[in-house]
Amino acid sequence: MANRTVNTALYVHGTNPQYLIDKTCRQRIYDSLYWKEHCFGLTVTGVMEKAVDLTAIGGCFGSTNRPTEFICLLLKLLQLQPDRQMVDALVDQEDFKYLRALALVYFRLTEKPKEIYPKLEPLYKDYRKLRQRLYSGKHEIICVDELIDKLLTEQSVFS
């Protein structure tokens, strides 16, 4: 129940939106403490609250494939499927960079290329630094524009 996509959700790219994150990573998220304790029963505003307190972006890391809080919240957003206007509001806001990063990745995952390029390319001018948790577990600095470049050109990010 806690891991099911919301009833009203539409399929994205032909699958359940949660399946946009691959099975191994998804299973690790479902099994994690953060997901069970903090991501249970969240609404979009709840996710926003948590995202504002994020300190790093990243996927699963370490020998145990532990998920970052960032990717847990990303999966939560995929589960909730906020509508386009909400996501636009979260991408356009400039106050909270980790919230913006979360919304950007969500946008890139769920939208079509015709929407993605006009939305993401102007944000190349955002030079703020983010902390990324690499697979090794170490942190690295990445800028928002670097993140957008990865989202637009690479096949997989955070893996």
Add this chain to the structure above:
Amino acid sequence: EEDEQRRRKGLKPLARQSTGVAAGKPRELLQARKQTVNLEGMVGKVQVVQASSAASGQPGFYCSVCDVTVKDSLTYLDHINGKNHQRMLNRGMKVASETVDDVLAKLESLRRIHRQRLEQRSIEYDFHEQVKRQELLKEEKKQRRKRAQAHKKSKQRQQGGDAETSSGVHNGGGRGGDDDDDMLAMMGFASFGASKRA
């Protein structure tokens, strides 16, 4: 009762109905927790078992709402996130659906909180005040250590016998601080000398 009869027939037991005050009202929407779940509160603690039911006396994580003990912290979280438990609390499994306006309002409130935090941070830092505060803390620590030493000395005077040697050992090793002594006291080693019980 009814569950037994159903089990004999090979049917599943009935879904648990919410009991008590909450019964009769329409089900609320699923809500996120406001406080963190306390999984580590009882670690290392010793407690006399006063089992009001078979389940509450078992070791593990006890859920009083459902009268169930679970052995594992993750399974416990799965339980309190699960359908049965939420039904007991008269909550359905659906979350509130939200609109753009909710999101925008939330953004505004987050901005406000963030601004307040920044303002507080800039107000609070005053160099001279900080210096004064640090000096006060140092004084307090000194006083605490003196008191602890005096307390230990009086205790050893009571025990007599190896008082000389034990106090010698103690003073040598005890400079490390009050935290260690508290830790040792908690573990049952009040002092290095012979204890009263011997």
